[in-house]
Amino acid sequence: MKGYYFDNIAATKVDKEVIKAMLPYFDTYYAMPSSQFSHQPGIFITDKIEQARKNIAHFINADKDEIIFTSGETESNNLAIKGVARANKKRGNHIITVKNEHRSVLNSFKTLEKEGFDVTYLDVDGEGSVDLQQIKDSIRDNTILLSVALVDQVVGTIQPIAEIGKLIKEKQVIFHTNATYGLGYLPLDVKKMGVDLLTISGDKAHAPKGIGVLYKRKDININRIFDGNFNEFYIRPGIENVPGIIGFSKAVDLLKHNENTIEKINELRDILIDKLLTIGDSVLNGSRTKRVANNVNITFYKVEGESVMLHLDMNGISVTTGSACFSRSLEPDYVLSSMGFDHERIHGSIRYSLSKYNTKEEVEYVSEKTKKIIKRLREISPL
Amino acid sequence: MSIPYTKKILENFLHPKNVGEIKNADAIATEGSSICGDVVKLFIKVDPKTHKIVDIKFKSYGCAANIATASIITELAKGKTINKAKKISWEKANKELGGLPPVKVHCAVLAIDALKSAIDNYEQAHGLIREKVPTDGKIIIKRLRHIINPIFGKDVVSTKLIKEIKIKDGIISIKMNLAPDHQFYNNISDEIKERLEPLWDVKKVDIVGDLDSLTSQKS
Incomplete structure (x- = not known):
């Protein structure tokens, strides 16, 4: 059966060019990247890593010694939040984030809360947007860290990071953004955004899983969360994921000048939203305008999401749902809850997420199948 | 898988x-x-x-x-x-x-x-109306046997998730053998409340977790 993969916010297909770039680093250039006084294979690989670092730094308008390679989104967020809060504790113990953040952000804040930090969790509105005035009002003299994602992973709402950056410019608050779900779709310029720390992850942009980056502005103090050797400026010890780094750098190359690709995905997104909304008793979750190009999230009332998902799966279509029946904690999706949605709206929510590999034909097929499945499930629904 | x-x-x-x-x-x-x-x-x-x-x-x-x-x-x-x-x-x-x-x-x-x-x-x-029986430990346990511990797929009583049950003046206090930050803590405590609160003589259900039992409930 042909697969219709619409779960690209979870993970993406690795681009063939990325794989090609990585392959020599498994069986030809496999030495440990090492200092300039080591053997030649080690020095060669260190050079390649530094080129990749420079390339990614350039992509986000940073300097190369501000790029720390990590294992991905979760580690970058943990390092940024715990590392910075702990290193700057003397300046204050108040830290701020938003209720719809990724679990790796929220749970890092929860850990810090247990360590004695005072945490403010900001609300979002019905579209998942955070209010600038609320941010302004929440900042105190002892606030040291603010973390707001560029785009959330559930409904794809874009937050005004640059405006927040301006807002807190005069304050002594260190500003982190999880830009994972904007990578490849929104311009990432750390200076224009006014951020001190930024997380990106390869697996969302056609690089493999297990490679990520934390951008950290040079003068920001940070504590390690792992102990070990002197790799990555002694901030992130452990031997570098060399093939991953090479792959991520190649993936970033492919994201340059990709306006046409974004435009195409944007168009597919709009077609899919419009087609799915012709199924009655359905509603778009999130903003129509402040929305990342690859996210479609729709609630079909009177049906339950896991049932819809399983039916779609039986037809080769991969999606995900916010339904409690699907979640690992058996609770309705917390991002949708944070938007003030009632149980029913979350119960029937389905997220379709696109990439450059999806086609118009696939979108047609997926919307037609969804229509049939919803009709069938509504026939057996008592509501 | x-x-x-x-x-x-x-x-x-x-x-x-x-x-x-x-x-x-x-x-x-x-x-x-x-x-x-x-x-x-x-x-x-x-x-x-x-x-x-x-x-x-x-x-x-x-x-x-x-x-x-x-x-x-x-x-x-x-x-x-x-x-x-x-x-x-x-x-x-x-x-x-x-x-x-x-x-x-x-x-x-x-x-x-x-x-x-x-x-x-x-x-x-068809005329079989039952009398109201005061809630006791037995009734509570019977109801709790309808709540499934999602870790094991068996009820919360037989999987020893319930550590202690007390009832006094219409208030049921339950101690769970589960840390409050366990992924299923909210789900299970909500289910317990949903099962016990409708009992005619119950005013309130209090549930507390156990911080030390973080690892004891694993499948």
């Missing part, structure tokens, strides 16, 4: 039996879990002489496990006397389906509850 459902579950989900409504049903029951959000509605037609269930239909607003269990229990109950049908347990339904994944067993309970409520409603309509 493949789809965590057996062939029998998938069959009953994709082609559920006894779906629909009975227009002149003798009893109807709707059971919903305000926690997971699922709803099952059940219709029965009973022969007044033999007390056999001659027709049974359901509608479901729920997940695959919910639809599949509702389908299988209607098959099990059809043709049985109400006394026999009452004894169909969620264990039996689960076995019949070839075993639900542990986190999904609570869906089977919901369908069974709908069947029991429909039969209850039928009995009450």
Whole structure:
């Protein structure tokens, strides 16, 4: 059966060019990247890593010694939040984030809360947007860290990071953004955004899983969360994921000048939203305008999401749902809850997420199948 | 790893039996879990002489496990006397389906509850009104046996999730053998409240976790 993969916010297909770039680093250039006084294979690989670092730094308008390679989104967020809060504790113990953040952000804040930090969790509105005035009002003299994602992973709402950056410019608050779900779709310029720390992850942009980056502005103090050797400026010890780094750098190359690709995905997104909304008793979750190009999230009332998902799966279509029946904690999706949605709206929510590999034909097929499945499930629904 | 459902579950989900409504049903029951959000509605037609269930239909607003269990229990109950049908347990339904994944067993309970409520409603309509019994430990445990510990797919009593039960002046205090930051803590404590709060003489249900039991509840 042909697969219709619409779960690209979870993970993406690795681009063939990325794989090609990585392959020599498994069986030809496999030495440990090492200092300039080591053997030649080690020095060669260190050079390649530094080129990749420079390339990614350039992509986000940073300097190369501000790029720390990590294992991905979760580690970058943990390092940024715990590392910075702990290193700057003397300046204050108040830290701020938003209720719809990724679990790796929220749970890092929860850990810090247990360590004695005072945490403010900001609300979002019905579209998942955070209010600038609320941010302004929440900042105190002892606030040291603010973390707001560029785009959330559930409904794809874009937050005004640059405006927040301006807002807190005069304050002594260190500003982190999880830009994972904007990578490849929104311009990432750390200076224009006014951020001190930024997380990106390869697996969302056609690089493999297990490679990520934390951008950290040079003068920001940070504590390690792992102990070990002197790799990555002694901030992130452990031997570098060399093939991953090479792959991520190649993936970033492919994201340059990709306006046409974004435009195409944007168009597919709009077609899919419009087609799915012709199924009655359905509603778009999130903003129509402040929305990342690859996210479609729709609630079909009177049906339950896991049932819809399983039916779609039986037809080769991969999606995900916010339904409690699907979640690992058996609770309705917390991002949708944070938007003030009632149980029913979350119960029937389905997220379709696109990439450059999806086609118009696939979108047609997926919307037609969804229509049939919803009709069938509504026939057996008592509501 | 493949789809965590057996062939029998998938069959009953994709082609559920006894779906629909009975227009002149003798009893109807709707059971919903305000926690997971699922709803099952059940219709029965009973022969007044033999007390056999001659027709049974359901509608479901729920997940695959919910639809599949509702389908299988209607098959099990059809043709049985109400006394026999009452004894169909969620264990039996689960076995019949070839075993639900542990986190999904609570869906089977919901369908069974709908069947029991429909039969209850039928009995009450036929003059079998029961007296109000004061809530005691025994009644509480009986109710708690309907709550599934999603870690093991068995009820919270037999999996030793309940550490202590106290009842005083209409207030039930329950100590759980689960750390408050466990992934299922909120789900289970909400379910306990949902099960015990409707008891006629219960004013409040207090639940506390146990910080030290972080690792003791693992499958």
